[in-house]
Amino acid sequence: MASASTSTDVAKTKANEYPKIAPGGGLILAWQLKGKKVLLVGGGMVAAGRLVNVKDADAHLTIISPRSGLSAEMKYRLFTEECVEVYHDRSFEGESDLYDPSGKLYDMVLTAIDDSDLSRSICQMARKLRIPVNVADVPPECDFYFGSLIRRGPLQIMVSTGGKGPKIANQVRVVMEKAIPENLGDAITNVGVLRAKLRERVPEQSSSPRRMKWMIDVCEKWNWDQLAEMTEEDMDKILAGWSERKSPSYVEVRGVRKAYAPNLHSIAKRLFAVCPVVGYISPWAAGLMGFASGAGVAVGTIAFRTRRA
Ligand SMILES: C[C@@]1(CC(=O)O)c2cc3[nH]c(cc4nc(cc5[nH]c(cc(n2)[C@H]1CCC(=O)O)[C@@](C)(CC(=O)O)[C@@H]5CCC(=O)O)C(CC(=O)O)=C4CCC(=O)O)c(CCC(=O)O)c3CC(=O)O
Numbered sequence: 001m002a003s004a005s006t007s008t009d010v011a012k013t014k015a016n017e018y019p020k021i022a023p024g025g026g027l028i029l030a031w032q033l034k035g036k037k038v039l040l041v042g043g044g045m046v047a048a049g050r051l052v053n054v055k056d057a058d059a060h061l062t063i064i065s066p067r068s069g070l071s072a073e074m075k076y077r078l079f080t081e082e083c084v085e086v087y088h089d090r091s092f093e094g095e096s097d098l099y100d101p102s103g104k105l106y107d108m109v110l111t112a113i114d115d116s117d118l119s120r121s122i123c124q125m126a127r128k129l130r131i132p133v134n135v136a137d138v139p140p141e142c143d144f145y146f147g148s149l150i151r152r153g154p155l156q157i158m159v160s161t162g163g164k165g166p167k168i169a170n171q172v173r174v175v176m177e178k179a180i181p182e183n184l185g186d187a188i189t190n191v192g193v194l195r196a197k198l199r200e201r202v203p204e205q206s207s208s209p210r211r212m213k214w215m216i217d218v219c220e221k222w223n224w225d226q227l228a229e230m231t232e233e234d235m236d237k238i239l240a241g242w243s244e245r246k247s248p249s250y251v252e253v254r255g256v257r258k259a260y261a262p263n264l265h266s267i268a269k270r271l272f273a274v275c276p277v278v279g280y281i282s283p284w285a286a287g288l289m290g291f292a293s294g295a296g297v298a299v300g301t302i303a304f305r306t307r308r309a
Pocket residue numbers: 049134135136137138139142144145146147148149159160161162163164165166167169170171173
């Protein structure tokens with residue numbers, strides 16, 4: 001049996017090795033709603049935001065809300081885009097509304113209405129029936145909170161402040177959005193295709209460790225820009241390296257280094273961008289200003305000396 005001091009030492013080592021538990025957060029997940037039925041009560045501006053969130057997740061959506069109170073976006077989604085499966089032009093009627101026409105409970109209930117008593121009672125009904133529920137802007141009546149979201153194709157980032165500062169969540173999102181390249185979604189889409197092709201070529205479960213290591217190598221060798229422009233032909237060439245235990249780089253596959261022709265946007269970004277995280281001015285701009293002021297002093301000194309001489 002380990003002595004008391006040894007077990008304390010072991011505990012200390014482990015405490016440094018593993019991340020510290022930080023209670024008080026929420027469980028952030030990518031909830032798969034495809035084929036699931038979601039009920040949304042309300043048709044205002046906030047409801048329209050919820051609609052976008054759940055339709056982005058491929059949910060089957062039912063909305064209950066009188067037509068007279070629909071926001072402009074909600075009208076567009078319902079009657080022009082027609083992206084909602086079921087719309088009831090009426091007020092919420094009671095517990096029976098928490099069942100779909102086939103008699104099955106909805107998988108998720110969202111309310112965004114301007115009636116707090118009704119919100120509370122819908123929350124109680126949903127909880128009694130064990131349906132996860134979110135009442136917009138009423139934290140005690142939420143089993144989960146919405147967050148501020150960034151989307152680039154398959155990439156989704158959610159900022160949550162655990163309900164403490166929704167406006168700060170919005171500000172963090174804006175900062176992060178500037179830092180994430182537009183084409184990162186394309187890069188991830190292509191990685192997804194490559195992974196699927198690899199699984200097709202090497203389907204055995206026993207190859208999983210090697211498959212994973214090979215994919216890690218590819219993602220480390222190809223930068224995001226290169227991944228974003230990867231073609232199926234490139235993928236086939238990369239996959240050809242599998243049997244020789246190789247994961248060819250961009251240069252090996254294309255035979256050339258990508259020429260990055262500077263464009264006005266990238267030059268302007270380098271010169272004038274302010275670091276989004278800490279807000280300091282771009283090192284390029286600072287360097288250029290330093291160079292310009294140094295050159296100015298030198299020219300001034302020469303002119304002064306020339307005039308005196
Ligand atoms: C708990 C939560 C429950 C939920 O709704 O899921 C909740 C609760 C409340 N929000 C309130 C107010 C505001 N909410 C926003 C904005 C957003 N609120 C969102 C989510 C959430 N809001 C969940 C927690 C999110 C988190 O973890 O921080 C976002 C992220 C997502 C979304 O709603 O889609 C979206 C930004 C979307 C984007 O960036 O794109 C703004 C800013 C603005 O409108 O510009 C204000 C005004 C400023 C302010 O009040 O701080 C109040 C009223 C307080 C009062 O009456 O005083 C409550 C109730 C309370 O706090 O008690």
